[in-house]
Amino acid sequence: MGLFSFAWRKPIARFAVATLVSLGLATQPVAAQSILRDTETEAWLKDISTPIIAAAGLQPSNVDVVLIGDKSINAFVAGGQVVYIHSGLLEAADTTNEVQGVIAHELGHITGGHVIRGAEGAKAATGITLLSLLVGAAAMAAGAGDAGMAAMMAGQQAALGKYLAFSRTQESSADAAGSGFLEKAGISGKGMLSFFQKLRKEEFRYASTYADIDPFMQTHPMSGDREENLRGDIMRSAAYNKATDPALEERFKRVKAKLIGYMDDPTTALRKYPEKDQSIYAHYARAYAWHRGAYPDKAVEEANKLVAAKPDDPYFLELKGQILLESGKPKEALAPLRQAVAGSRNAPMISALLGHALLATEDRENLKEARDVLKVSVARDRENPFAWYTLGSVYAGLGDEPRARLATAERYALIGQERLAQSSAEAAMQGIPRGTSDYIRAEDIALSARSAAQDRKRR
Structure with missing residues (x-):
């Protein structure tokens, strides 16, 4: 466990009805995707979203921003107070402020009750479909087969159009609400506008010109229209020229680098962060890329450079410990992981990683420490299946x-x-x-x- 570990939770038996980027109906089941968990990334997401959540009139402690391991540029809500963000969206974003714009939009869906109200749009569309089927069936029974089939097809087209119009109205509402949340939180809306420009490029992946895209057959208004509709209000905001906290921007660059190293093919990650790049971000990305590519010595070398630059950084120590652990060196992993746990104030996932390393040493002398560390981990984060699995193994080892x-x-x-x-x-x-x-x-x-x-x- 630890850095960008996959976390399997109870299946979410709902469909994403408020996707940010989509050229068709949003029918992707959340349960078919994997949740990525990483202490550093979750802390950053919490810090950048908390003021927006509060501005939306919600309790920050009741709202989760969850990272999905998916390379597509997407974000959605699927019921409850949870915002799901695809890893591909973080890779596509250039600034913290762009991600904040996405989160603000999704919070607009939550406060608007759009997931619940989505049933209204589906119900109206279903009514049209059923009526067209009845009319078509009656015509076919009367011997007018072609007319009956045409009635059915026309009804289905009308039903789809009605649902899509309903969806576009919800998206526009979420845009407006999101820009208002940003203003109330004292956060610039520049990122929301610039991200719409990125979405315009995505639209061109499916068509050579705007003329080739039927705006009435989309779940979302065209990105150019969304940008234009919000530009005036966003530019008039007192926070328009307010810069993002440099510390948050620094953390975003680190999160993005490690995400690319973890999610991208190692060759692609190394191309994005070549050896000549000696920045912290490049070392971070390459450590992950070399580790995933099964080059543990090179991965440890990059991790050592990170630790040398910032000896007390718990996330760099966590990375080094995980590489050593997963390379078959659990005893060597203990020292950096113990430092990481102390430096992170017993962060649950880092504590779970230390517990795993202690168990992996196969030394009975380490079992009581593993038990104590893991008990703290699951007490602070009960939704970590691997931590429970490891704790169960430790208890079994202790009899x-x-x-x-x-x-x-x-x-x-x-x-x-x-x-x-x-x-x-x-x-x-x-x-x-x-x-x-x-x-x-x-x-x-x-x-x-x-x-x-x-x-x-x-x-």
């Missing part, structure tokens, strides 16, 4: 089978395996003293899993 089963139940509950969660929790209850917090937790998991399984059976 505490009941708590090993409880940790296993936690993991199964997170990944949506209700029956296995229930059986593991019930097994844990057999060995944990009744009335203790661990017993009550196991009981809660068992009851919730049983209820979820029954609901699924009824459906």
Whole structure:
């Protein structure tokens, strides 16, 4: 675990109805995608989004900005107070302010209740479709086959057009709301305008000229129109010429570099950050690229340069520790990972990585430290299946089978395996003293899993 680790959560059985970039209906299931988790990236996303969330009248503690491992330029909401951002969007962005513009737009969907109201547009479109099918079927039954088929096709086209018009109205509303949130937060809207220019280029990937694109068959208004509609209000904002905090911009460059190193093909990443580039960002990207390309010595060399430049940086130490751990050197990984945990104030994912390294040493003397570190990790971030898996293995190594089963139940509950969660929790209850917090937790998991399984059976 650790840097840009994949995190599998319970499947999200909803569809993304508010994608930022789309040339058709938004029908991509969130559950089909993987969530990327990284302490440094999540901290940056939280810091750049918090003032916008507050300006939107929402509680920052209740809103999550989640990174999806997908190279396409996209962002969406899919119910609840969660903004999903594709890794490809961060790679395409040039500034923190551009990402803030995207987040503001998506918050406009949340405050507007667009996911819930999306059913209204679908219902109206479905009504048109059903009516056209009835008319078409009646015509065909009367012997007018061609007329019946034409009626059906015309109805489907009308239904699609109605839904798309509804979607475009929602997108325009989210644009306007988002620009207002930025102004209220004292953040420039320049990034929102400049990102629309990037989206215009994306539109040309599917057509050589605007004349080749039917604006009435899009889920979103044309990017040029969106930019034009907002430009006046954004330029009149008192925050228009306000510069982004240089510290946030520095953090964005680091996040973008490590993301490219992790997500891009190693050859592509090394081309973007060639050896002649001796910046911090280049070392960061190349460390990931060499690690992914199975060149551990080169990866450690780049990580050592980062640590030499900033010896107390917890994320550089985390990177070095992870490379050593995943290269089969868990004992060597312990020192940098312990420093990383201390420097990050026990960041949950970094703590989980240290716990994994301690377990991987296969030294029984390290098991109690691993248990303590992992308990802190899952107490602060319960939605990390791998941390629970590692903690379960540690408990098993210590001979505490009941708590090993409880940790296993936690993991199964997170990944949506209700029956296995229930059986593991019930097994844990057999060995944990009744009335203790661990017993009550196991009981809660068992009851919730049983209820979820029954609901699924009824459906």
